[in-house]
Amino acid sequence: MKTFISVKESSLDSMLDERFGRAAYFIVVDTDSGEIVKSINNEYINDAHGVGIKAASIAVNENVDSVIGHNFGPKVLEVLKAAGIKMYTSEVKTIKDIIDDYKNNKLSATL
Amino acid sequence: MNIAIVSGKGGTGKTTLATGLAYTINANYIDMDAGEPNGRHFLDPEISKSIDCEVMIPENTDKCTYCGICANKCQFSALAVIEKTKKFMLFDDLCHHCGLCVEVCPVKDAIKEISKSIGKINSGIFNKQKNINFVEGVLKIGETSSVPLLEQIKSNLVKEQLNILDSAPGSACPVVSVIEAADFVVLAGEPTPFGLNDLEIVFELVKAMDKPVGLIINKYMGNDLLHDFSKRENVPILGTIPFDRSIAENYSKSINIAELQSKELKHISENLLKLTGYHYE
The missing domain is CATH 3.30.70.20 (Alpha-Beta Plaits)
Known part of the structure; x- marks a missing residue:
């Protein structure tokens, strides 16, 4: 399964970026191997509006099964829901810890 | 000729002064604070026309x-x-x-454009003897941008007449739209640190748009904040209105300031017309 995470740095030791649309990077992680399969620089980070829509659209285009963030805005929720992508929220931790939480079903699912 | 009233900070007296000036010199009053138009309370207009302002939005087929x-x-x-x-x-x-x-x-x-109403433009007259025009933009609740509405109002202004454009506060797109149409800009200043801070921001905008400008000091309490600004930036002072509780009380009763401060409003109007070179009967 592929999951999409908002991160401060492009590494498994990085912390989760609490602002989804304005995260510095997005990473796509293979949850079975626990490895980063793709790292994406957020080119929309300084846009005035619509960064959530852009970030959600990137996740949609990466064809991921789920998205992990600290919190999602209403527009992100709307886009990801329409795409049928599962959403999970987590406390700000390292990506390694979050992947462990994911595997152990410890993340909270957003409806 | 279009005279725009701007202030930066909200609550400094744009509508008070704009309706007072329109009343004093029989100028058309145009309420371009479409998010919260309230000039009508001080001019008691008779609205005869109300049209929808529509914009185009995409829909897929x-x-x-x-x-x-x-x-x-x-x-x-x-x-x-x-x-x-x-x-x-x-x-x-x-x-x-x-x-x-x-x-x-x-x-x-594959994509067609459909129209959507974002608000209304109401128009009529506020002085029955002299047929002075009253226009107001009213943005629908929930809409975020009044600019298309303001552009529609601007396209119907009669250039040969004197129009007072009452702007929204701030210095963002709706204010840019109003200043763009102005032949002269009046700064409605409040002599407080907040008033000065926001006035300086909108003044930067007026300068960048290369418009002639004058300052009215409202709620004057005897301090030098705005006089210093006027000297520093070389902006002529058109007049002052004192800080007085009775003005606020009368405002709350929808009484036009020109009825109470007629001397000050006449003085400001004379200075304004001298600077703009506009002649009126």
């Missing part, structure tokens, strides 16, 4: 292939397109009605 080019090209991130689940999502609070999505769409007739 059954020809849409969900390729997502429109969403990628949108400068305002107003679109999200999902190929897998066949979703074309417009976030219309972000849409600027530019039509780029239609232009870049590779499929003929």
